Amino acid sequence: MAVAELSPSFTWTTNRLQSSQLSISSTRFSHYSRRTFRPLPGTRNARISCSIAPTQVQAPIAVQAEEPKGKNDCFGVFCLTYDLRAEEETKTKSWKKLINVAVSGAAGMISNHLLFKIASGEVFGPDQPVTLKLLGSERSFQALEGVAMELEDSLFPLLREVSIGINPYEVFQDAEWALLIGAKPRGPGMERADLLDINGKIFAEQGNALNAVASRNVKVVVVGNPCNTNALICLKNAPNIPAKNFHALTRLDENRAKCQLALKASVFYDQVSNVTIWGNHSTTQVPDFLNARINRLPVKKVIKDHKWLQEEFTEKVQKRGGVLIKKWGRSSAASTAVSIADAIKSLVTPTPEGDWFSSGVYTNGNPYGIAEDIVFSMPCRSKGDGDYELVKDVIFNDYLHKRITKTEAELLAEKRCVAHLIGEGIGVCDLPEDTMLPGEM
Numbered sequence: 001m002a003v004a005e006l007s008p009s010f011t012w013t014t015n016r017l018q019s020s021q022l023s024i025s026s027t028r029f030s031h032y033s034r035r036t037f038r039p040l041p042g043t044r045n046a047r048i049s050c051s052i053a054p055t056q057v058q059a060p061i062a063v064q065a066e067e068p069k070g071k072n073d074c075f076g077v078f079c080l081t082y083d084l085r086a087e088e089e090t091k092t093k094s095w096k097k098l099i100n101v102a103v104s105g106a107a108g109m110i111s112n113h114l115l116f117k118i119a120s121g122e123v124f125g126p127d128q129p130v131t132l133k134l135l136g137s138e139r140s141f142q143a144l145e146g147v148a149m150e151l152e153d154s155l156f157p158l159l160r161e162v163s164i165g166i167n168p169y170e171v172f173q174d175a176e177w178a179l180l181i182g183a184k185p186r187g188p189g190m191e192r193a194d195l196l197d198i199n200g201k202i203f204a205e206q207g208n209a210l211n212a213v214a215s216r217n218v219k220v221v222v223v224g225n226p227c228n229t230n231a232l233i234c235l236k237n238a239p240n241i242p243a244k245n246f247h248a249l250t251r252l253d254e255n256r257a258k259c260q261l262a263l264k265a266s267v268f269y270d271q272v273s274n275v276t277i278w279g280n281h282s283t284t285q286v287p288d289f290l291n292a293r294i295n296r297l298p299v300k301k302v303i304k305d306h307k308w309l310q311e312e313f314t315e316k317v318q319k320r321g322g323v324l325i326k327k328w329g330r331s332s333a334a335s336t337a338v339s340i341a342d343a344i345k346s347l348v349t350p351t352p353e354g355d356w357f358s359s360g361v362y363t364n365g366n367p368y369g370i371a372e373d374i375v376f377s378m379p380c381r382s383k384g385d386g387d388y389e390l391v392k393d394v395i396f397n398d399y400l401h402k403r404i405t406k407t408e409a410e411l412l413a414e415k416r417c418v419a420h421l422i423g424e425g426i427g428v429c430d431l432p433e434d435t436m437l438p439g440e441m
Contacts, residue, residue, distance in 0.1 A: 092129070094127055095127050095128070095129050095158075096125070096127055096128045096129070098129045098130070098131060098160055098161075099124065099128065099129075099130055099131070099176045099177065100130075100131045100133060100173075100174050100175050100176050100177070100215070101118060101124075101130050101131065101132055101133065101175070101176070101177045101178075101179065102133040102134075102135065102171055102172050102175035102177065102178045102179070102214075103115065103132065103133070103134055103135065103178075103179045103181060104135040104136075104168070104171075104178075104179070104180045104181055104182035104206065104224075105135070105136070105180075105181035105182025105183065105223075105224065106134035106135055106136050106140075106144060106147060106164070106181075106182070107134075107136045107137075107140035107143035107144050107146075107147060108140075108181060108182065108333075109330075109331070109333035110181050110223065110333045110336050110337050110340070111134075111147070111181055111337075112147070112333070112337075113333060113334045113336075113337035113338075114179070114181075114337035114340055114341065115132060115134075115147065115151060116150075116151070116154060116156075117337065117338075117341050118130060118132065118341075119132065119151055119154065119156040119158065119159040120154075120156055120158070121156075121158045122341065123341045123344050123345060123348075124344070124348060125348070126158075128158065129158045129159075129160045130158055130159060130160065131160060131161035131162070131163070132151070132159065132161070132162050132163075133163050133165075133171045133172070133173075133175060134147065134148070134162070134163065134164045134165075134171070135164075135165060135166065135168055135171040135172075135182065136164065136165075136166055136182070137166055137182075138166055141164070141166060144164040145164065147164070148162050148164055168205065168206050168209035168210075169209045169212060169213055170213075172206075172209045172210050172213050172214045173213045173214070174213070174214065174215055175210070175213075175214040175215060175218050176214075176215045176217070176218055176219070177218065177219050177220075177221075177344070178206075178210055178214060178218055178219070178220045178221070179221050179223065179340060179344075180203065180206060180220065180221065180222045180223060180224055180230075180234065181223040181224060181340075182202070182224060183199045183202060183203075183223075183224025183225060183230070184198050184199055184202070186225075192226065192431055193417055193429040193431055195225070195226065196226055196229060196414060196417050196418055196429075197417075197418070197421075197427070199224055199225070199226070199230055200229070200230065200233045200418045200421045201421065202224070202230075203222065203224070203230040203231075203233045203234040203237075204233050204234070204236075204237045204421045204422075205237075206234060206237075207233065207234035207235065207236065207237030207238040208237050208238070210234070210238045210241060211237065211238035211239065211240050211241060214241070216240065216241065217241075217242070217245065217386075218241060218245060219245050219247070219347065219386050220234060220235075220238075220241070220245055220246045220247065221247045221248075221249060221340060221343060221344065222234060222246065222247065222248050222249065222360075223249045223336070223340060225281065226280075226281065226282065226414065227248040227249055227250075227281050227360065228248045228279075228280050228281055228360050228374070228375045228376070228377070228411055228414070229375070229411065229414040229415065229417075229418060230248070231246050231247065231248040231360060231375040232362075232374060232375045232415065232418075232422065233418055233421050233422055234246060235362065235375075236421075236422035236423060237421075237422070243362040243364065244361065244362055244387070244388075246361070246362060246375065247343065247359045247360060247361060248281060248359070248360025248361075248375050248377065249281070249336075249339065249340060249343060249359075249360070250277045250281050250285070250358050250359060250360050250377040251339040251340070251342050251343040251346075251357070251358060251359070252332070252335060252336055252339035253277040253281065253285055253287065253317060253358070253377075254275050254276070254277050254287075254339075254357065254358040255335070255338070255339050255342065256316075256317045256320045257275050257277065257287040257292075257313075257317045258272040258275050260313060260316050260317055260320075261275070261289065261292060261294060261299060261303070261313070262294075264303050264305070264308065264313075265294050265299075265302050265303055267294060267295065271294055271295050272292065272293070272294050273292070273293050273294075273296070273352075273354075273355045274291055274292050274293045274354075274355055274356060274379075275287070275288065275292045275358070276288040276291060276292070276356070276358050276377075276378070276379040276394070277358040277377045278376070278377055278378065278400075278403070278404050278407065279376055279377055279403075279404060279407025279408060279410075279411065280376075280377070280407045280410050280411050280414075281360065281377070282407070282410065283318050284403075284406050284407035284410045285314075285317075285318065285377070285407060286314070286400065286403040286404055286407055287313060287314050287317045288394075288400060289303075289309045289313060290395060290396075290397060290399075290400050291379075291394050291395060310399065320332075342357075343357075343359060346359075346380075346382060347382050347384075347386050347387070347388060348382075348384055348385075348386060349382075349384045350382065350383055350384040351380075351381040351382050351383075351384075355381075356379040356380060356381050356391045357379070357380055357381075357382075358377050358378070358379060358380070359377065359378070359380050359388070360375045360376060360377040360378075361375065361376070361377075361378060361380065361388070361390075362374075362375055363375070363376045363378075366378065366390055367390060367392050368390075368394075368396075368404075370404070370408055371408055371411075371412055373415070374408075374411045374412060374415055375411070376407075376408065376411060378390055378391075379391040379394060409432075410431070410432070413429075413430055413431050413432065414431065416428050416429070416430065417429040417430075417431065
C-alpha cells in the first residue's frame with residue numbers, strides 16, 4: 001500500500017460536471033514555487049487552491065506574483081467545455097444525484113484495481129454518477145496524475161469529476177464516502193506496536209480532516225492495517241460523524257472463508273452464505289463455520305470432517321495471503337479491491353433475505369456481550385441505504401466463544417497501545433504476541 005504523507009504542498013484538480021456545463025482545466029504548480037494563493041476552508045499550509053463556481057473554473061488568485069516552474073498539464077476531455085443539457089434530457093435524466101468518493105492511497109496497487117470498478121458503475125450502481133477525490137503523497141503525485149489519465153482514457157460515462165491532492169483537508173471536502181487505503185506497510189523488524197503508532201497518527205489526522213470538511217453522514221471504510229484499531233482512532237478523532245459510519249475491512253477474510261468452505265464441500269461459492277468473521281483482522285480472527293450455511297444447510301451437516309473445520313479451516317483463511325505471495329511474488333491487491341467493492345455494495349444494496357455480511361464496526365450497543373468502545377468484526381445486514389444493523393439470530397458454543405474472547409482481548413490491548421491517539425492518556429503496549437496476518441509484512 002502507499003504511504004500516506006500528510007504534509008500538503010500542492011493540489012491538482014480537474015472538474016467534469018458543473019450544473020449543465022462541463023468546464024474543466026487543470027494546473028500543476030511546482031511545490032518549490034513561492035506563489036501564494038487564497039486558502040480553502042480547512043486547508044493547512046497549502047500553497048495552492050482553486051475556487052470553483054457552479055458553472056466555471058476560476059484561476060487561483062495570486063498574492064505574490066512569480067512564474068511557477070513547469071508547464072500547465074491538461075488531459076484531453078478534462079480541458080474541454082461543452083453543454084450537457086441535451087444529455088440530461090436523455091441518458092442522465094434517470095441518474096441519481098452525484099456522490100463524492102474520496103480514496104486515500106490512490107496511487108497504490110489496491111486503488112489501481114478499485115478506482116476503475118467505482119468509475120464503471122460496478123460498485124455504486126449503473127445509474128450513480130461519481131466524483132473521485134484522490135489522496136496521495138508528495139512522492140506519489142506524478143503517479144496520481146497517471147491514474148487520472150488512465151481514468152480519463154477509460155471513457156466512463158458515470159465518472160463526472162476527478163481531483164487529486166496531498167492535503168486531506170482539501171481532498172475530503174464534502175466526501176460522502178471515504179475509502180482509507182493508504183498506510184505504511186510493515187517492514188522487516190517492525191513490531192505490531194510500532195505499526196499501530198505510525199499508522200495511527202495517519203488515521204488520527206485523517207479523522208480530524210473528515211471531521212472538519214466531509215459530509216456529516218460520510219461512510220468511512222478503513223483498509224490500511226491494523227485496520228480495526230485504525231478505524232477506532234479515525235472515529236475517535238471525528239466526533240461530529242456518527243461512530244456507526246466507520247468500518248474496518250474484513251470482507252476479504254469473509255470471501256476467503258467462503259472459498260475454503262466451497263472447495264471443501266465441492267460446491268460453487270455462491271452456495272455458501274451466512275459467513276461471519278468475528279473480531280480483529282489478524283491471526284486471532286474467528287471465521288465462523290457454526291452459523292455458516294451451504295445450500296441453506298448448516299455447514300457441519302454438509303462438511304462431516306469437523307476436525308478440519310476446527311483446526312485447518314481457520315489456518316487456511318489466515319494464511320491465504322502469505323501463500324499467494326509465495327506463489328506470485330505480489331500481495332493480494334486485486335482481491336482486496338474486490339472485497340472493498342463487495343463491502344460497499346453490501347451497504348448500498350439490500351442484504352438477501354436470511355443472509356448477512358461481515359464488517360468491523362463500533363461495538364457500542366452490540367447484542368453479543370462483546371466489550372464496548374472497540375471496532376470488532378460482526379455480522380451485519382443492510383436495507384441498502386448505507387446503514388446497517390447487527391444480526392441477532394446467531395448461535396454460540398464454547399468453541400466459538402473462547403476464540404471470540406481471545407480476539408476481543410487483543411483489540412482491547414491494541415486500544416491501550418494507542419490511548420494517546422484517542423484522547424485516553426498515555427499509550428501502553430502490552431500486546432501478547434505478533435498476530436499480523438501472513439502476507440501483510
